[in-house]
Amino acid sequence: MTDGGVRAAERLQEDRVLLGRTSTAERVAAILRQRITEGLFEPGTRLSEESIGAALGVSRNTLREAFRLLSHEGLLVHELNRGVFVRRLTADDVVDLYRLRRLIECAAIREGGRPSGETLAALRGAVNDAERAAAERRWEDVGTANMLFHQAIVELAGSSRLDEMMRQVLAELRLSFLAMKNPRAFHEPYLWRNRDILKLVEAGDTPGAERLLADYLSDAERQLVQAHS
Amino acid sequence: MTDGGVRAAERLQEDRVLLGRTSTAERVAAILRQRITEGLFEPGTRLSEESIGAALGVSRNTLREAFRLLSHEGLLVHELNRGVFVRRLTADDVVDLYRLRRLIECAAIREGGRPSGETLAALRGAVNDAERAAAERRWEDVGTANMLFHQAIVELAGSSRLDEMMRQVLAELRLSFLAMKNPRAFHEPYLWRNRDILKLVEAGDTPGAERLLADYLSDAERQLVQAHS
DNA sequence: AACATAAGGATCGTTCAACGATCTGACAAT
DNA sequence: ATTGTCAGATCGTTGAACGATCCTTATGTT
Numbered sequence A, B: 001m002t003d004g005g006v007r008a009a010e011r012l013q014e015d016r017v018l019l020g021r022t023s024t025a026e027r028v029a030a031i032l033r034q035r036i037t038e039g040l041f042e043p044g045t046r047l048s049e050e051s052i053g054a055a056l057g058v059s060r061n062t063l064r065e066a067f068r069l070l071s072h073e074g075l076l077v078h079e080l081n082r083g084v085f086v087r088r089l090t091a092d093d094v095v096d097l098y099r100l101r102r103l104i105e106c107a108a109i110r111e112g113g114r115p116s117g118e119t120l121a122a123l124r125g126a127v128n129d130a131e132r133a134a135a136e137r138r139w140e141d142v143g144t145a146n147m148l149f150h151q152a153i154v155e156l157a158g159s160s161r162l163d164e165m166m167r168q169v170l171a172e173l174r175l176s177f178l179a180m181k182n183p184r185a186f187h188e189p190y191l192w193r194n195r196d197i198l199k200l201v202e203a204g205d206t207p208g209a210e211r212l213l214a215d216y217l218s219d220a221e222r223q224l225v226q227a228h229s
Numbered sequence C: 001a002a003c004a005t006a007a008g009g010a011t012c013g014t015t016c017a018a019c020g021a022t023c024t025g026a027c028a029a030t
Numbered sequence D: 001a002t003t004g005t006c007a008g009a010t011c012g013t014t015g016a017a018c019g020a021t022c023c024t025t026a027t028g029t030t
Helices: A003-017 A024-037 A048-054 A060-073 A093-110 A117-135 A140-157 A158-178 A183-204 A207-225 B001-017 B023-039 B049-056 B060-074 B091-111 B117-135 B139-155 B160-179 B183-203 B206-229
Strands: A076-081 A082-084 B074-077 B083-086
Touching: A003 B139, A024 A048, A024 A060, A024 A158, A048 A060, A048 B117, A060 A076, A060 A082, A060 A158, A060 B060, A093 A140, A093 A158, A093 A207, A093 B074, A093 B091, A093 B160, A117 A140, A117 A183, A117 A207, A140 A158, A140 B083, A158 A207, A158 B091, A183 A207, B023 B049, B023 B060, B023 B160, B049 B060, B060 B083, B060 B160, B091 B139, B091 B160, B091 B206, B117 B183, B139 B160, B139 B183, B183 B206
Parallel strands: none
Antiparallel strands: A076 A082, B074 B083
């Protein structure tokens, strides 16, 4: 094989993740995740193996695997011999989740070196997506884009495990967003604040970005805690 | 019901978690976890559904649920249509894991308020267990007790989710301990360092404890990274 | 000899049907 | 009102089955 061929083959290795086929259980989990986060299944409701399995056309065994995936994400809670339920978050849960967000996101900004081109693109893309969604009055999508922005913030640290932890925190947090009756009033203001944070990150002003981020998180926590009590 | 009866019933609610029975899949996962961390299954080996299922006398479906649990803990990696393998940690993995340990444990010490009687007992118990194991030359158990000590450190923060994250980090880290050929030389020194950290925590010297802890983690990381390259 | 192709076996992914175990709710007995 | 009992619903687990995918080996081609 030529040198060029070797180099091309090496580059292809990066595409292996794109090639990742998904099992039926994972696809089922993705569907349920979507339905839960959009509020079709309210927190506390039980997800019957039989009815959902029949509705989706998958076997009980496969559905159970999907349930287990979502339980590990924190979206469902599994009670032995009783089934799985959509998680119901308490105010304490929200406090705990925001404690983790502060810890994870601030550490990522503080200890993350120069942002790679890839994450920088992700940050800008998330802000742009949020603005576009806001312009079209799709407030749920604004929330999603905002969350992707913060996921990208964590990527600054360059730790795959930290990324995974953040993913989990945000997945749970989505449940708490369901409690906000006015999505626009809740999500829209953070759009501007994210853009401000992005500017400081781009300028290399780490302490400033961390300060803005901390304020952001405190405000969001306050709103959500109030909605959960 | 009398007032006393009501109060007693309320207190019983705290015991509900103790009542948690375990499914077969969870018990199977516990067995496999034990076997993996004690090195019976070396990193990289494939765990066949058929042979292990037959050996343990459980069906393939149940075994697959156990595999999924351990995959989420990071002990196994699942490759579609190829099966599950005992995770093989790289030097990069060790670096990442220690970055998380520093973040989690230092934050727990820094932000944790007065230690509750319960966690204080756990901290002392872990140190005592480690010393007893060392006296009896059970070096693997010394390592286990040391890890329980650091788990208790994280409990200082009082965050159930942080506890869970730490559990996961330590579970993966166990895999890296397998690479150390001399368990005594590796585990024994940390016994004294843990006792020193405990003293400072008891004395309320938070910054001092954090400093000792950071040194501890740096040294351990260095040893493990070397063993993984 | 190097490469491409094909065949075969092993293992996984998924489904299905079945039975025992457990939970829940309702009704009867005290 | 409390307790005991029972039936229905649902979960936990099993075993068998079949297609899909991967790996290895054998075969053929250049």
